[in-house]
Amino acid sequence: MTQSAPSSSDTRPPRRPGPPGSPWAAGGTMFAGVLLFVDGVLDVFKGIAGIASDDVYARVRNYTFKFDVTAWGWIHLALGIVLMIVGLGILRGAGWARFVGVVLAALNIVANFIWLPYQPVWAIVSIAIDTFVIWALCTSRTRPVV
Template sequence: MATHGAHPARTGWVGWIYFGAIVMVAAGIVQVVNGLIAMAESGTTYLLPSGMAVQVGFAGVGISFLVMGAVLAVAGIGVMSGKTWARAVAITLAALSVLGNIAFFAAYPVWSAIVIALDLVVIYALVAHGRELRHG
């Protein structure tokens, strides 16, 4: 009896997948807002304690935040919709988050440890149970 078209039964790990997807959408929205703020602050002049005026341009940073935020939000929505490409993007972004938090572990050990643990749980949920979200 072949089960090629059958979808696996949903387990409790689906909740972790939805959790990761919702965090991605929320983080994406925050990144878009950060990008807009960075672009609005572009060309701002700051006065250093030494009395020197420095003009700072954040346009490039703002655009990168906008793009990353859009990718995060769209991938999060895609994960909730059961899209395979979105799972791949989410796994990649979570792995990059793990690496980034390893790099900053000395500066923020508790926060980095929490984020790494959550990233690893979401990666496991997406890899091992991601197919459970596929819709017919």
């Protein structure tokens, strides 16, 4: 049994350095896709609850951004379905999904901020999720491997 040191004629390609940017963000891109999908599921549940019964959410009086709860239900249902589709697109590595994910997460932050008086806990959780999603998708510099 003999062991030999690697020769200088070793033809292995040189190691490519990792992607620039934060390693948290690089690993966070996949997690952002999962979170965007989960946030979409939460929005679908919010939408179904608002459409099914007006008694589920608190009644808010004299609120500047007051909408009918059923209208909010339809807004959250539609936004949730689109968020789920974009989340799956991010998980599959689609190039379009990163930009659309950032835009939709920002839109969802605004919608949940306006929704805050109706369900503060759900709205704050969604805002926190969307904030992480935007950070992860904007700071990751991962490129497809060719």
